[in-house]
Amino acid sequence: MLSNWLFWAILSASFAALTAIFAKVGLQGVDSDFATLIRTVLIVLILLAWVSFLGKWQNPLWLSGKTWLFLSLSAVATGASWLCYFRALQMGHASQVAPVDKLSVVLVAIFAVIFLGERPSGQEYAGIALITTGVLMIALK
Structure with a gap:
């Protein structure tokens, strides 16, 4: 039986693989930065529904300053990664970009x-x- 973290890590890798394929097709005829914006908005909507459905909503004002700082830094790094990834996908082959990523x-x-x-x-x-x-x-x- 797969341990919890390994199960979720394998799912993450599977979805990441699908992300590269779907994004490569979806990037045809659209600017990569604009495509990243569309993807991000959709992710926010999906996560809002998911967190609400599971009843995991918390008051964000209760989070510590350290938590806010590091989640903010993580968000900046994620955004920069996505922008660079989509740009690379638009310019290169998915079979090369994804492994280098x-x-x-x-x-x-x-x-x-x-x-x-x-x-x-x-x-x-x-x-x-x-x-x-x-x-x-x-x-x-």
């Missing part, structure tokens, strides 16, 4: 060591090296 996996591992004090095992470092190698093989073909 997954270099984020390597960067997360590096940033987690630097900023969060995480310590990957030797096996995890080997996996990170393999991902890096794969990304470079795709990007530099």
Whole structure:
């Protein structure tokens, strides 16, 4: 049985893969920045419905300043990532852009060591090296 985090991570990867395919088709004939805006508005509407349906709405004023700061930084990083991703998808092949985008996996591992004090095992470092190698093989073909 898949543990909870692994189940959700596999679903995330599956939806991310579909995102690349759907976005590549949807970007035909539209500016990538405008397409990102449309996508973002739709995501907000879907999440409003989802959070309401599950009864998870909270008063945002109850969140700490630190929470607001880091969620805001995360939102800026997400927006910048989406803008760059859609621009790359519009210009390149989905089969190249999406794997290079997954270099984020390597960067997360590096940033987690630097900023969060995480310590990957030797096996995890080997996996990170393999991902890096794969990304470079795709990007530099």
